[in-house]
Amino acid sequence: MAREIRFGKYLKEAAAHHDTVSYNDLIPEVQRDAEGRELPVEVTGIKLRAVDVYRLLQPYVTIRVMEQVKAVVPLALYLMLFQMIILRQGVNDSVIITAGLFAVIIGLMFFMEGLKIGLMPFGSSLGTTLPAKSSLPVVLTIAFILGIGVTFAEPAIGALKAAGQVVKVETAPYLYALLNDWSEQLVLVVGIGVGTAAVLGTIRLLYGWSLKPFIYATLTPTILLTVYIQQNEELSKMLGLAWDCGAVTTGPVTVPLVLALGIGIASAAGKGSSSLSGFGIVTLASLFPILGVELLAIYVFYATTPEAIIAAASVGSAEVAAWYTQTPYAEVIGGIRAIVPLVIFLVIVMKLVLREKIHNAGIISYGIALAVIGMVIFSLGLTYGLAMLGNQAGGFIPAAFSEVSSVEGSPLYFFSLGILIALFFAWALGFGATLAEPALNALGITVEQLTNGAFKKSTLMYAVSFGVGCGIAIGVAKIVFDIQIAYLLVGFYAIAIVLTYFSSEEFVNIAWDSAGVTTGPVTVPLVLSMGLGFANAANAIEGFGILSMASIGPIIAVQATGLWINMKVTRKRKKLQPELEAAEI
Amino acid sequence: MPQREMVVLTDASLITCVVQKGLADEIVKAAQEGGAQGATIYYGRGTGVRERLGILGLTIEAEKEVITIMVANDQMDRIFEKMYLAGQMDTPGKGFMYVTQLEKAATYVPEEMLEQLVSE
Numbered sequence: 001m002a003r004e005i006r007f008g009k010y011l012k013e014a015a016a017h018h019d020t021v022s023y024n025d026l027i028p029e030v031q032r033d034a035e036g037r038e039l040p041v042e043v044t045g046i047k048l049r050a051v052d053v054y055r056l057l058q059p060y061v062t063i064r065v066m067e068q069v070k071a072v073v074p075l076a077l078y079l080m081l082f083q084m085i086i087l088r089q090g091v092n093d094s095v096i097i098t099a100g101l102f103a104v105i106i107g108l109m110f111f112m113e114g115l116k117i118g119l120m121p122f123g124s125s126l127g128t129t130l131p132a133k134s135s136l137p138v139v140l141t142i143a144f145i146l147g148i149g150v151t152f153a154e155p156a157i158g159a160l161k162a163a164g165q166v167v168k169v170e171t172a173p174y175l176y177a178l179l180n181d182w183s184e185q186l187v188l189v190v191g192i193g194v195g196t197a198a199v200l201g202t203i204r205l206l207y208g209w210s211l212k213p214f215i216y217a218t219l220t221p222t223i224l225l226t227v228y229i230q231q232n233e234e235l236s237k238m239l240g241l242a243w244d245c246g247a248v249t250t251g252p253v254t255v256p257l258v259l260a261l262g263i264g265i266a267s268a269a270g271k272g273s274s275s276l277s278g279f280g281i282v283t284l285a286s287l288f289p290i291l292g293v294e295l296l297a298i299y300v301f302y303a304t305t306p307e308a309i310i311a312a313a314s315v316g317s318a319e320v321a322a323w324y325t326q327t328p329y330a331e332v333i334g335g336i337r338a339i340v341p342l343v344i345f346l347v348i349v350m351k352l353v354l355r356e357k358i359h360n361a362g363i364i365s366y367g368i369a370l371a372v373i374g375m376v377i378f379s380l381g382l383t384y385g386l387a388m389l390g391n392q393a394g395g396f397i398p399a400a401f402s403e404v405s406s407v408e409g410s411p412l413y414f415f416s417l418g419i420l421i422a423l424f425f426a427w428a429l430g431f432g433a434t435l436a437e438p439a440l441n442a443l444g445i446t447v448e449q450l451t452n453g454a455f456k457k458s459t460l461m462y463a464v465s466f467g468v469g470c471g472i473a474i475g476v477a478k479i480v481f482d483i484q485i486a487y488l489l490v491g492f493y494a495i496a497i498v499l500t501y502f503s504s505e506e507f508v509n510i511a512w513d514s515a516g517v518t519t520g521p522v523t524v525p526l527v528l529s530m531g532l533g534f535a536n537a538a539n540a541i542e543g544f545g546i547l548s549m550a551s552i553g554p555i556i557a558v559q560a561t562g563l564w565i566n567m568k569v570t571r572k573r574k575k576l577q578p579e580l581e582a583a584e585i
Numbered sequence: 586m587p588q589r590e591m592v593v594l595t596d597a598s599l600i601t602c603v604v605q606k607g608l609a610d611e612i613v614k615a616a617q618e619g620g621a622q623g624a625t626i627y628y629g630r631g632t633g634v635r636e637r638l639g640i641l642g643l644t645i646e647a648e649k650e651v652i653t654i655m656v657a658n659d660q661m662d663r664i665f666e667k668m669y670l671a672g673q674m675d676t677p678g679k680g681f682m683y684v685t686q687l688e689k690a691a692t693y694v695p696e697e698m699l700e701q702l703v704s705e
Contacts, residue, residue, distance in 0.1 A: 046638060
């Protein structure tokens with residue numbers, strides 16, 4: 001007779017070795033003190049084998065490195081390949097640039113991780129407890145100061161300072177002054193703009209006001225100042241920078257921290273449940289800084305003269321740079337100055353206003369240290385990787401259609417083809433970089449839910465990317481043909497306002513916010529420095545303005561798509577109306 | 586009206602496996618290769634070993650995925666082991682898993698399979 005063996009038992013013997021242990025044997029013994037009371041069980045550490053450390057660290061590090069690699073490498077490769085294949089130029093200093101890009105990847109990785117474990121816990125607890133514990137004026141004051149603080153901590157802000165070194169003092173003295181002597185004030189003004197936006201955006205959420213009047217009310221003075229600045233030749237050189245500042249502000253630090261506070265305040269008042277809560281603050285945060293920088297530009301214009309700036313610049317360059325302005329030290333100081341004040345402010349608010357204990361102080365300080373280290377490495381990479389690469393690629397592009405001294409045999413193509421190539425390059429850069437932006441993916445999902453599927457995620461992503469691509473191409477065209485940026489800005493924003501008037505509230509919110517989502521810490525420095533390099537090679541006075549065009553592009557594209565979808569929906573409804581009525585009878 | 590039928594399955598176990606968020610798919614795949622029909626995954630938050638790992642605890646996501654898989658008793662040990670190995674459960678913080686005996690279960694069973702079983 002055949003023997004019966006349970007299949008499960010057979011497998012148990014055949015596969016990996018099994019040990020059976022009773023759980024009762026594993027639990028710690030109850031300890032009692034002298035009076036026989038139970039002591040709480042002490043948590044002991046765990047000894048890790050080397051392989052365990054590896055298994056824990058490997059996925060943790062890989063995921064985070066890959067995130068940044070995906071953001072940096074395709075863009076950098078695109079620039080390098082374009083330069084090598086289409087422009088037939090080798091990449092100069094490729095070792096330094098590669099090291100720089102590597103630093104950007106590592107720096108961003110540290111920074112984002114530090115942000116997540118060091119700063120975000122403050123943001124979320126501020127958002128949930130602050131509105132409940134303090135009065136509205138106090139909350140709004142904190143929101144305002146927070147707006148300034150996060151601007152200084154924004155990694156892309158460093159790109160502005162890096163850009164300042166490229167501007168020629170002789171041709172655009174005020175622009176040079178704004179980016180060098182006045183750079184601290186510039187960032188401060190941008191921060192005040194973000195702070196104001198945080199306050200107004202929060203009030204808007206609180207009372208459920210429409211975004212449209214805010215857009216009209218903010219744009220009117222901004223555009224009027226633009227027209228005023230345009231009247232003066234020297235002043236007008238600062239316009240591009242002013243409008244670009246709007247795009248720089250809305251990065252990975254500002255958006256989550258300011259949003260957390262805004263949404264927290266609104267939901268504490270019972271207004272946070274609206275499907276649109278959270279939208280709008282980003283829009284205002286990219287409009288107010290423009291206004292601020294315009295005002296600062298006018299102030300600088302009346303405060304100093306070009307001669308004084310040029311004189312100061314020539315004196316400054318003759319001196320031996322102090323140690324704190326030299327490469328590694330300057331970045332370290334910059335990194336600490338960017339993050340530590342924000343942290344101190346957050347701690348003070350937590351302790352004094354909320355009177356709340358800070359949990360996991362050790363882990364939070366570790367996070368802050370990571371953020372500072374990340375910021376320092378990122379700023380090094382920004383200067384030597386992104387800015388250098390963008391500058392170089394931008395500098396070679398004019399060789400496609402005009403004579404550039406550094407490129408042999410330029411122009412490489414006849415004029416119209418060369419320009420087309422340059423514009424297409426710019427368009428594809430904007431399109432690709434935007435499509436790859438993870439924040440856009442998140443926005444797309446939100447939008448699809450908001451509109452019950454009428455506005456598909458992919459539709460939004462393509463609309464925004466198309467808009468950014470066209471914006472960057474127009475920005476490049478502006479430099480090539482030396483178009484006054486004021487005309488472009490006034491024209492495009494007029495279109496945007498008309499579209500805003502006709503669009504529904506949802507689409508207005510989505511469209512204006514999508515402009516801010518697209519400009520991350522990799523795109524901003526790359527595009528900014530590309531524009532500057534391009535302008536230098538094409539002998540234009542200044543190369544700003546590309547980012548501002550990249551911001552207005554998606555606003556128009558998304559609103560137009562929104563109107564088109566609305567039209568389709570109403571037409572379908574009209575078509576179905578008789579059938580529906582018939583069905584009801 | 587014809588009498589409605591219901592098939593009740595016996596000899597079934599439920600494997601429950603708690604892992605860090607994002608790791609469930611890989612483990613479910615291993616279970617399916619071992620013959621599991623499907624899995625239900627839901628989200629949760631866990632504490633415990635994270636606090637005991639010190640600085641390395643940061644590498645462990647507090648958000649968890651809870652996988653539940655119903656398996657036949659005969660395949661239970663094999664799938665349990667496959668999931669254990671796929672999830673690297675012998676490393677602290679990687680998760681834990683357990684089996685509970687199910688009294689009975691019911692779901693869709695293909696017609697032809699039923700006929701075959703009944704005729705036997």
